[in-house]
Amino acid sequence: MAQLVMRAAKPLIKWYALDFLNEGDIGSREDSLVRKKIKRVAGSGLGRRLGVEQKTRIDEIPFTGYDYYLPFFRDPHEGDFIYPLDDYVRSQTSGTMSKPKIFLLPMTGFKENLKRSALSLFFICTHDGSRPLLEVGDTVYANLPGGAFIGGHVSRTLRGGSSAFVKLVPEDSNNMTFKEKVDYFVQNHEKIDIAYMTVTTFLDEICPQVDEQIYLKGFLTQDISAGPLKEEMRKKSGNYPKTVFGSTETFLSGLPSVEYPGSFFFDWRVAYHEFLPEAHAVDPNVETLTEPPETIGMLDVEPGKRYQLVVTPIYNDLTRYIMPDIFECVSKGDNLLNSEIPVFKYYSRADRLLVLHNFTRINEEEMVSVLHDAEIPFVDFTARGELDESREYLALYIELSETTNEDEVLERVNRKLLEFDKDWRDLSDFMNYTPLRVTLLPKDTFKKYLHRKEGMARIQRIGMRGERFKELLSQ
Numbered sequence: 466m467a468q469l470v471m472r473a474a475k476p477l478i479k480w481y482a483l484d485f486l487n488e489g490d491i492g493s494r495e496d497s498l499v500r501k502k503i504k505r506v507a508g509s510g511l512g513r514r515l516g517v518e519q520k521t522r523i524d525e526i527p528f529t530g531y532d533y534y535l536p537f538f539r540d541p542h543e544g545d546f547i548y549p550l551d552d553y554v555r556s557q558t559s560g561t562m563s564k565p566k567i568f569l570l571p572m573t574g575f576k577e578n579l580k581r582s583a584l585s586l587f588f589i590c591t592h593d594g595s596r597p598l599l600e601v602g603d604t605v606y607a608n609l610p611g612g613a614f615i616g617g618h619v620s621r622t623l624r625g626g627s628s629a630f631v632k633l634v635p636e637d638s639n640n641m642t643f644k645e646k647v648d649y650f651v652q653n654h655e656k657i658d659i660a661y662m663t664v665t666t667f668l669d670e671i672c673p674q675v676d677e678q679i680y681l682k683g684f685l686t687q688d689i690s691a692g693p694l695k696e697e698m699r700k701k702s703g704n705y706p707k708t709v710f711g712s713t714e715t716f717l718s719g720l721p722s723v724e725y726p727g728s729f730f731f732d733w734r735v736a737y738h739e740f741l742p743e744a745h746a747v748d749p750n751v752e753t754l755t756e757p758p759e760t761i762g763m764l765d766v767e768p769g770k771r772y773q774l775v776v777t778p779i780y781n782d783l784t785r786y787i788m789p790d791i792f793e794c795v796s797k798g799d800n801l802l803n804s805e806i807p808v809f810k811y812y813s814r815a816d817r818l819l820v821l822h823n824f825t826r827i828n829e830e831e832m833v834s835v836l837h838d839a840e841i842p843f844v845d846f847t848a849r850g851e852l853d854e855s856r857e858y859l860a861l862y863i864e865l866s867e868t869t870n871e872d873e874v875l876e877r878v879n880r881k882l883l884e885f886d887k888d889w890r891d892l893s894d895f896m897n898y899t900p901l902r903v904t905l906l907p908k909d910t911f912k913k914y915l916h917r918k919e920g921m922a923r924i925q926r927i928g929m930r931g932e933r934f935k936e937l938l939s940q
Contacts, residue, residue: 471601471630478630479597482584486804491733492764499523499737502779510545511537511782515753523737528747528754528775528785531566538569546782548573556713568713574780578716581734585720587631590659590683590707592723594801598682603658604632608646608666631659643916647671654679661685664694664706665924669844669866670912672701685709685721689811692727693834710811714783715776719809723801728810730799731763735779738763740772740792747773749789757785766794766807789814819850819927821857821900824892829926831885839881841874842867845911847929847937856898862937864906875903906938913940 471478488494503526506512507519511534517526543550546569553569587605591598634657635641635649647666650657651674660667660681665688672679680703691698691706698706705726710719718736719729731738739760741747747754760775774788791812798805813828820826827848836843846863861878879901882889892900911924914937925933 468602475601478584479588482588483597483802485581485585485732485734486802486806488733491806492762495733495737495763498734498779499777502737502777502784505547506782506784509547509782510542511547512784515784517784523739523777523785524760526785528751528757528787529783530749530751530753530787532750532752534568534783538567541569546571566713570713571781574778575716577780578718578735578778582717582720582732584630585732586685586709586717587659587683589721589723589802590685590709592801593704594723599631600658601630602632603682604634604656605659606634606650606653606657606661607638608643608650608660608662609638651675657681659683659685660702661709663688664690664698665845668694668697668701679703683707687711689727689830690833692810692830693837695726697837708810712788714786714788715778716781718776718778722795722799722808724799725795725808725810728795728808730804730806730808733763733806737777737779739775739777739785740766741775743771743773743791745773746791747787749787751787754787763807768794768796768807770794771812813927819848819859821850821859822892822896825886825888825900827859827886827889827927832926835878835881835885836863838885839877841865841877842869845924845926847924847926847934849928849934851902856896856900858900858902860902860904862904862906864908864910871903871905874905875899875901878903907940910937910940 503517503521503523504519506515507517507521515527515529515533537545541550541553546553548571552571552573554572556568556570557566587603588597588599591603634653635646638646641649647670650660650662650671654671654675658681660683664686667684679701682704684698684702684704684706686706687709691708695705707721707723708727708729709717709721710729710731711717715736717732718738719731722728722730739762741758741760745758747758761772766772771791771793773791776786776788777784778786791814792809793812794807795810796808799808810830812830818826818828832846832848836846841863842865844864844866846861848862849860851858851860863874865874879899882901883893889900915924917936929937
């Protein structure tokens with residue numbers, strides 16, 4: 466009965482999910498939402514300590530970092546936050562990109578966020594370039610970490626609120642291992658309409674185990690490989706991958722672009738987004754920054770330029786929170802969605818660029834593109850800067866899916882880097898050396914490493930921290 470009602474109401478639901486894309490005055494709507502957020506913050510202990518009052522403007526509030534909120538998370542009291550204390554649950558970051566952090570997250574705010582973004586996500590991720598293919602009752606597979614991680618809260622909330630519209634599988638995912646979730650997809654792939662996982666998981670763990678063509682209406686990921694590997698993903702899954710952006714700090718705040726696979730736009734309904742030009746990026750590890758640099762509004766960014774995000778989620782307690790990420794603006798809108806909301810792609814963490822002798826700066830997506838264009842059959846990799854006497858090297862530690870010797874990999878990758886990056890050529894010519902080293906890792910190195918990790922199974926492909934790098938090599 467519930468699904469019959471949903472089918473009848475689908476046109477209205479679709480309008481609710483997609484109408485925000487064509488909002489005529491996004492700037493005014495953003496200002497209205499952030500003013501309401503400021504009023505809530507002003508009544509909390511967090512806000513009062515920050516100096517926020519009812520009529521404070523957003524640009525008068527200091528930037529904040531995680532250390533500002535940490536004392537409140539460690540020793541919370543009623544009145545510290547914008548919701549009652551019993552509304553909060555403890556969550557933690559996965560620790561794959563930095564040291565694990567503990568957060569207190571409001572479930573009311575989390576549900577408010579998903580109420581706006583989740584339906585939009587399902588419609589947009591099934592968009593084939595002409596129209597959304599989503600139907601009531603479609604099956605959505607998610608390989609998300611469970612427990613206290615943000616993915617566990619996503620799974621539980623979606624099951625509680627959208628079961629009549631879509632079916633979320635595996636049903637017991639919060640109690641399943643990464644491998645068990647992979648096996649579930651392999652065994653049930655014909656029944657799955659939409660999938661969320663990393664590109665690596667799909668291509669390297671699932672596709673080799675499925676003999677026939679896999680067809681998905683939508684493939685969602687936060688994996689930066691989605692852009693460089695979009696054609697392979699289309700061949701293997703039937704559609705281009707759709708990239709989503711979300712985090713423990715921001716909840717679900719970035720929805721996929723259809724026109725630009727591997728890119729996304731920020732959802733103005735759930736967060737107020739400000740941007741700092743890359744040259745003016747600030748250290749996210751501060752407690753507060755009381756005289757922050759001037760920011761650029763979301764509608765004023767320029768294609769081709771890179772920015773650091775400063776975010777004020779509407780439905781949680783963070784205010785003008787400095788994100789450690791750099792994004793590149795791809796376009797001022799998405800023509801296939803008839804949207805004029807700027808489109809971005811993830812560029813790098815502010816501290817996750819591989820720099821050699823101040824000549825060349827290489828990020829993760831560029832390394833994935835180079836390996837793909839060089840036709841290196843890799844499972845995964847991590848790249849580090851290493852010093853040998855006076856020379857700096859890009860040291861590539863890579864596991865291959867087919868037998869190839871190190872010398873051939875080095876020659877092919879270096880050739881593509883020379884074609885791809887003028888700064889790499891200049892460095893090679895000026896200092897008269899090949900600034901690349903390659904180490905082949907044994908079979909299943911990355912699989913064993915990931916299976917030992919909690920949270921979202923991902924590899925830090927640029928600048929992996931020393932202790933984690935040693936743990937990887939120990940596999």
